[in-house]
Amino acid sequence: MKKMWMTLALLATGAMATPALAADCAITIEGNDQMQFNIKKVEVPKSCAKYTMTLKHTGKMPKSSMGHNIVLTSTADANAAAADGMKAGAGAEYVKPNDPRVIGFSTVIGGGESTTFGFDVAQLKAGTEYTYFCSFPGHSFIMRGTLQLGS
Numbered sequence: 001m002k003k004m005w006m007t008l009a010l011l012a013t014g015a016m017a018t019p020a021l022a023a024d025c026a027i028t029i030e031g032n033d034q035m036q037f038n039i040k041k042v043e044v045p046k047s048c049a050k051y052t053m054t055l056k057h058t059g060k061m062p063k064s065s066m067g068h069n070i071v072l073t074s075t076a077d078a079n080a081a082a083a084d085g086m087k088a089g090a091g092a093e094y095v096k097p098n099d100p101r102v103i104g105f106s107t108v109i110g111g112g113e114s115t116t117f118g119f120d121v122a123q124l125k126a127g128t129e130y131t132y133f134c135s136f137p138g139h140s141f142i143m144r145g146t147l148q149l150g151s
């Protein structure tokens with residue numbers, strides 16, 4: 001079921017080059033110079049102890065003007081965490097230091113770069129919707145997707 005969903009999601013977004021992973025305790029999401037993530041929904045298998053998210057910036061623009069990262073919070077916390085992240089600034093990867101709302105986050109990257117982070121799946125509650133977003137100033141409302149604990 002999950003595999004089928006992944007395939008559909010990848011087809012829908014045109015990410016044909018992304019290989020289907022057997023274990024699926026990891027995902028690669030692409031971000032571009034048009035401020036788009038190519039994947040908008042992620043289901044984390046509950047059999048995974050740790051889940052790894054990789055962000056690949058497929059654009060050409062530098063991180064100072066088109067920086068991207070991934071920050072994961074509950075959907076309820078996303079807007080407030082994004083606002084605090086913007087205030088925290090580039091030196092803090094646009095994430096408020098020690099923010100308890102943040103489940104995991106990556107560094108900010110520019111075009112051609114990629115970055116990876118992982119988090120403990122035990123932090124996710126079944127039935128709660130999570131949101132991953134880019135906290136670079138001005139990006140969080142466009143660059144976001146939802147994440148849930150799957151079966």
Ligand code: ZN
Binds near residue numbers: 066067135143
């Ligand atoms: Zn961004």
